Structures are given as C-alpha cells and as structure tokens.
Amino acid sequence: MSRIVLTGAAGLIGKAVHRHLVAEGHDVAAYDRDGDGSSVASADVMDATWMPRAFADADAVVHLAAYPGMWEGTPDEVYATNTVGTFRVLWAAAEAGVPRIVYASSINASGIPLHPEPRWPRAFPYDELEPAQLGDWYSASKAAGEDLARVVAARFPVDVVGLRYPLVRDLGARGGEPFRTHVADLMREDPRRAACDGFSYLDLHDAARAVSAALVAPSHPECAVLVAAPTTYLRDDTAEVLAALAPHVPVVGIEGRSVALDLARARNVLGFEATVVLDDVAPHALHAYLE
Template sequence: MPAHVLVTGAAGRIGTAVLDLLAAEGVSTTALVLEPAGTRAGRTLAGDARDPALVADALDGADAVIHLAAIPHPGGDPDAEVFARNSQATFTVLDQAARRGVPNAVIASSYAICGLPFARRPLSMPYLPIDAHLPLQITDPYALSKRADEATADMIHRQYGTTVVALRLPFVGAAGDRLGPMAELFARDPGHGAADVWSYLDVRDAARALVAALTPAVPGNHVLYVAAPRTLAPQPTEWLLDRFHPGVPRPRFEGRTVPIDLAPARDLLGFAAEHEFPVG
C-alpha cells in the first residue's frame, strides 16, 4: 500500500467511503474538496481540481492518487461545462501527479461510458456481457468526459510511465439510501434498469475497488468494470435480457448474474464485491 494518498472529490459519497477505508488501513491522506468541508483526512484543501497550483499543493507528500472529483451526470449543468470541468480536472490531477513522480493513480470512470444510461437517441447493446472492448456509443457530454479521462490516463502512462487504473463504476449507493429505492423500482418496473443492465455496487465495495486499484498485479494503463455479481432486479437475468435486450448476442446467464465481465478486475486487483443488497 502507498504511504500517503491524495483523494479528490473526497467529500462525496464514494470519497468519504474511500477516506474511511484508508484510515482503517492506517494510510494517511490528503483530501481535495470543492467547498470547505470536514473530512477524515489528515489534511483537507478546498478548491477546484482544475487548478494546477492547488493540485500541486495537495500532492505534497503523496505517493498515490484516487481521483473522484467530477460532475456526476449530465442534465444539471450545461453540456459544455460537464465535459470541460470533468476532463480538465482529470488532466490536471494526472498531469501534476505524473510530473511529481507519483507512481500510481486511480480514476473513477463510469459504466455510463458505454452510452446507454444517458443516451439521447435509441441505442442497443452490441453484445453481452459488457467488457472493456465493447464499442462505445456516446451521445452525451458526461460519457464523453469519461472517454476523455480514459484517453488522458493512457497518455499519462505513455509519457511518464505512471500506472493508472480507470474503474468503470456502475450505480453506487448504500442499503440505507439509494439501493433500496432502486431495487423497489426495478421490481415494479424493470425497464428502468435496462440501460444499466440492472448493475450496482455498494459504496463500501466501490471504496474497496478503488483502494485495490492502487496496487494492481501488473503495472500499466488499465480499464476495468466493477459491479456486484448479481443484479439489483429480482427477475432472472435471462428473462430481463429477453424482454429488454432481445436479439443481442450473448451467452446464458444463470440466475441473477450481472451481464458484465468482472473477471479482469478479479484477476488484476483481486477484487470481488462483498456487499450484496438483499433482493426479492
């Protein structure tokens, strides 16, 4: 494990869980937050992750970075701002870290990069299970910003040799806030989960995956999907796919198996979700 980690977006749902986990493992942290806020980090700075001087200050003493700072979805801000803020923040954080010789970085990419969750015209899956080779069908600025983030990670690795892991996170929540209502919605109307293939991840597992990605088994630039192994819908996956993704090439999925290839994250990070929401 690294000795000191910079966590950007540290006041958010996932960032808070990451700080809690790193504290439990005895790793010191610096938190970068947009607005002044209390955190569990040893040092907290407030400001915009697009500011190179601020990021350079936040990186003092850090030997790893977990970058989470971003506008989390389109629709609440102008399209140009969603793309510009997200992509510029990722470039600034990775560039400043690489220039200072920080060897490992993790960025929060998104399942939404595939294009379907925020699609602005009808789309269909090219095939299942979803994996990192799936052709992207981007029609929104948030997914585009994540594609730019992953390209930035690739550039940083090529230029500096930094190991960067981009985790394509699904819908993330905790049993007490977001997962319960979403599971109830999928039970009543499973079509609401079709674009996300009913995938999710408990926030504690999201934190575990991000921390595990600081020490991948093989250095390099990696793009990985993580999710709970079973869907958040009570219906069998085969029934869901027959109804909402008919004709999409796929193997058979037993029970409620999530139709996402989770093997690369298991092989590279040793990660498998431990917290499944009780569905049905």
C-alpha cells in the same frame, strides 16, 4: 502506511474512500471543492496551482472529483470539469513523480446506457472492450478521461487505473428504501438504460474496497476496469429480462441473476470481487420486473 492524496473527498464515494483508507492506516491528504477546511481541505480541480505542492512525495493519487451525472450541472460544466479537471490532476500527479493514480471512470464511458437513441451492446454480458457509442456529454467526458489516462501512462512512468463504477449507493441506508425506490423508478421509466448498465450496482463499502485493490494491483496496459456486485437488483433471472427487453441482442452464459457485465478484468487484474449484495442487506429492495 502510504501517503495518498484524495480529490473529491466530500462526495458520496469520496467520503467512503476517505474513511476506508484512513482505517487501513494510510496518511490521507483529502481535498474537495466543498472541503470543510479541517479534515478535507478546500481545493478545485479546475485550478491546478495547488497541485504540485499537494502531490509532492505522494505515493498515490486517488482522483474522484467530478460531476457524477448528466444533470449535476450544465453540459458545459459537466464536460469541462470531468475532462479538464481530470487532465490537470493526472498530469500534475505524473509530473510530480507519483507512481500510481486511481481515478473514477464510469460504466457510462461506453456511452450506451445514456444514449438518446435506443442503442444496445453487441451482446450480454459485455466488458470494457465494448465499442463506445457516445451520445451525451457526461459519457463523452468519462470516455475522454480514459483517453487522458492512456496519454499520461504513455508519457510518464506511472500506473493509472480507472474504475468504471456503476450505480453506487449505501444499500443499507434507511433500510434499503431509497435504493428500492430508485430501482423501481428506473425500471419503470428507462428499462433499456438499466439493461445497458447490466442491472448493476455497487455498495459504498465495495466502492472503497475497489480503490484499495487498484492501489496495489500489478500494472496493466488497459486503464479501465468495470467493478460491480456479482448479482443484479432484480428478482428475475437476468437472461429472461434481457429476452423481454432486447430479444435481438445475444445473451451468452448468463446464469440465474448474474449481472449482465463481464467482470473478469476486476477479478484477474485487480483481484477484486464485491462482497456486499442486495440480497443480504435489503432483500425486500429486489425488483420484480416480469411480474
């Protein structure tokens, strides 16, 4: 059993991670700005005063507290919390001697999906080394978080792992209908963004499993890892949809409905592969774009 400090424990992913870590037998000290004062203590990552005591003697810190999207707050709130809050957690944990930090990054750390101009990766599938093209405050905050993780890892004897989460949902909630609706709206309103996300998703159960994998994985010089289900939320073959949306972008080796992301680092570094796929949980929620 390990003592793990968890921030953002009242959020969507945070709740799933909290349950998962407790089920694995860990002693979890959970914190959130909207904590209930009992199972989740109330604490704000913009206030570092509580951190030294909370992080003392911890075996790991899992940092999930952040604004999860562009419009979850004002640009100032989103960028400040996601950068300054992340810096304060990572720095305080490292100063306290915590040997392992896992934090939530985002597929948007590349900046490409949310860019206000029609930007594209150099090719599909793309991986964590795809050059950033930043055009919004949320993506910039996630890219900055990864830079901060590298700074902390360079200055302290600590392993820092960032999980580049894609669209994360409870796929089976209400029979999959909320997810089906979300994907249908996305593919109608902004198919370029969906393509630049690799048409990727991750079930909450796998989002929590990814944290567990990151807590025990061997140290690695790069701090960011893409995690996603192996197949897309589309009924169509991935390469055919990409050819329709982005005929100018090379597609190399994507077979069938495979996600348009290179997940090799998740497999090779974390030993992680998602186990929950939409086909099994809510197959009716798969979206037919080319029909």
